Amino acid sequence: MINSVGYRRVSKNRPCSICGKPDWCSTTATETISFCARSTTNADRISPHGWGVFYDHDPGLQFARPFRPIPARKKFAHSPALAPPEIRDRVYRKLIELSPASSSDKIVCGRGGLRDRGVLDHANYGSFPKTVRGRDALVGKLVQAFAGDRALFPLSFSGVPGFWRDEDGETRLGSRKDSVEDLMLIPFIGFDGRIRACQIRFMKFVSNRSGRYIWLSSSNEQTGCGSGAPLHHACPHSASNEPVLVTEGALKAATAQRFLIDRYVVGNSGVATSHREIIGTARGRPLEIAFDLDSFTNPHVARALAALVRLRYSDQASFGYGDGVRIVVWDGSMKGIDEALLAQVPLLHLSVPEWLKRLSPKCLGEATRQLAPLTQ
Numbered sequence: 594m595i596n597s598v599g600y601r602r603v604s605k606n607r608p609c610s611i612c613g614k615p616d617w618c619s620t621t622a623t624e625t626i627s628f629c630a631r632s633t634t635n636a637d638r639i640s641p642h643g644w645g646v647f648y649d650h651d652p653g654l655q656f657a658r659p660f661r662p663i664p665a666r667k668k669f670a671h672s673p674a675l676a677p678p679e680i681r682d683r684v685y686r687k688l689i690e691l692s693p694a695s696s697s698d699k700i701v702c703g704r705g706g707l708r709d710r711g712v713l714d715h716a717n718y719g720s721f722p723k724t725v726r727g728r729d730a731l732v733g734k735l736v737q738a739f740a741g742d743r744a745l746f747p748l749s750f751s752g753v754p755g756f757w758r759d760e761d762g763e764t765r766l767g768s769r770k771d772s773v774e775d776l777m778l779i780p781f782i783g784f785d786g787r788i789r790a791c792q793i794r795f796m797k798f799v800s801n802r803s804g805r806y807i808w809l810s811s812s813n814e815q816t817g818c819g820s821g822a823p824l825h826h827a828c829p830h831s832a833s834n835e836p837v838l839v840t841e842g843a844l845k846a847a848t849a850q851r852f853l854i855d856r857y858v859v860g861n862s863g864v865a866t867s868h869r870e871i872i873g874t875a876r877g878r879p880l881e882i883a884f885d886l887d888s889f890t891n892p893h894v895a896r897a898l899a900a901l902v903r904l905r906y907s908d909q910a911s912f913g914y915g916d917g918v919r920i921v922v923w924d925g926s927m928k929g930i931d932e933a934l935l936a937q938v939p940l941l942h943l944s945v946p947e948w949l950k951r952l953s954p955k956c957l958g959e960a961t962r963q964l965a966p967l968t969q
């Protein structure tokens with residue numbers, strides 16, 4: 594759909610060229626500028642509503658290229674290095690403790706909220722203050738909570754994604770704008786059980802649209818930094834020989850882990866992210882890929898999934914272990930594996946050739962282009 598000023602909403606057939614999703618985002622009619630609702634990473638600028646604005650993107654060209662992550666364009670020459678994992682973990686845990694999910698009805702009981710998604714351990718999630726004033730107050734409480742620990746933070750939360758210092762040297766958290774929506778704070782936990790970064794979920798419910806997620810990041814500020822897009826480990830200390838199942842997002846991973854107790858479940862922040870971390874985690878173990886079912890119809894998803902398979906195959910060759918890749922699918926009326934598990938529909942495990950056979954022609958083209966170097 595094109596409106597009078599020449600903007601077009603993304604759709605299933607024309608997904609966002611930045612995040613690959615079929616909803617929320619838009620482009621100019623000529624597709625030279627993308628407005629991504631989910632990602633501001635490497636954006637040319639940030640819109641007043643916090644959207645990433647990307648110039649000169651040609652989705653046709655991008656789809657025709659072999660898959661490569663978008664190269665980093667560093668906005669500030671001297672953004673601080675990420676703080677060590679133990680520091681980030683302590684800050685984020687305290688933040689969630691001081692502003693728990695249970696303080697927002699919408700986050701716990703609303704559509705797309707924790708209860709709706711079958712997530713049981715509400716205490717692991719936070720409610721991110723909607724207003725600048727609310728976030729300033731939360732920073733005040735954090736500073737107080739760590740008052741006896743000041744040696745830990747000589748640089749005022751420097752290197753903790755989401756935090757930054759303003760022109761007066763005050764520590765700030767999140768964006769400079771208020772939000773009208775309730776915001777769920779979702780931790781991404783590393784292999785060692787420490788929180789690496791957090792995502793924010795906008796709780797506004799719009800039918801036929803998937804949830805909108807962004808990283809808690811301060812990369813738009815000179816003294817801030819980005820999340821690093823880490824991989825989430827749903828149950829980090831479980832047995833190390835279980836098959837690894839990867840899904841999209843920490844909430845889906847939580848629900849999947851609840852039902853699939855004999856799997857080691859990880860969640861990435863988007864189909865094209867954290868591939869090396871996924872392959873490293875699954876080295877020598879079976880790998881099950883359980884992305885949303887749109888890999889059959891969305892070329893971006895098919896391409897990213899095939900790129901993950903290619904990386905896995907080369908890892909198998911390098912480290913000398915056998916094939917154990919399966920693509921997990923279920924009844925097509927349900928998009929995510931969490932919905933499928935909650936509805937108790939059976940899961941099917943496809944081999945890579947079986948998966949390829951089910952793809953739409955456009956998706957098959959994308960997938961085989963990724964896998965071609967291996968089959969020649």
Ligand SMILES: [Zn+2]
Binds near residue numbers: 612
């Ligand atoms: Zn987008």
